Amino acid sequence: MSQVLNIPSMDTMNDDEFFAFCEANRRNGMHFERDKYGRIIFMSPTGSIRGSRDLDIAIEIGYWAKQNKMGIAFGPATGFTLPDKSIKSPDVAWIRRERWEQIPSALRKKFAPICPDFVVEVISESDTWSEHVDKMKEWIVNGCQLGWLIDPNEKTYMIFSPQNTNPEKQPFGVISGGEVLEGLEIDLTTVFEDID
Template identity: 40%
Template structure:
């Protein structure tokens, strides 16, 4: 089904004809990795992810407040990384191919330089087959907290060493680490990057609260 829809979408793009597909909530489209890459290339303004079983997930654009918060989150990580010079930082548009075949795009991610440099250049230009050392998810008002919790736990199960789930709605942060219970902080002023992002202290003003 996925390939057929993709072929139709390509034909419509070639004809410069816009189409809208309305899907009931119980219907899931499945695509393989190559079809997903082609779908993303043809729909660059859309935020798409691919689940482990090939299921296609379409995410809404961020609201103004969420976009501003996400920019501040990424800015602090990028500034720290520029100074520390320890690895590579990525924004929310970067999709990573995880060991189970899912292709997911955290709101922010970081990986050690040695690990990133081992990824072939041709793979770096796609959805790289690498598990980030760190990921962060920032909840928007329209996001399901249970889905974000499951997604962040999934990152850890796939090999991520540190995960943050930042929820401005409840002003809490959930910290995920391998082999440990989730730690929940209420209205913390800052977060430590711990041994994964050494020296990073995230100021949560403008990220968790205004």
């Protein structure tokens, strides 16, 4: 579950100061996001099972991206500066190669100013559907073309797009990347097998 830190001096950090702050604390296992109002959000570390599940879905998407070479896949804790000035880190992201290559290399080393074309958010036991649904809607508003919200505990998922920001929950099965990630199909039942 995320927590907003109400420390006034932190709310005034510019992008470079926020990046330096995140880098300094990364070594301590701390992970942060920043909302569109400049508030710093502390993201607590994931539990072991959640971490394994996050890695499994990232591996599937990363392998697909390496094979088709149409874009770049990013794992958990990769920050992106979105058009609304928030800085967010999805569990998995993918950006079309031609868009990524337009970003100057110096900016790629920080929180690149780009919204991913595709994101995955995996709900942990301490998270709520509502906070993640709101986050997925923010991704779409900022330019994301496809978002998967996955709940391994309920074994359900939702697919967000600019055409559908209020999707229905679906039971686990084969999920498709559609036109955004052509050829990507993942059986969520297999990826999120119980490892309790």
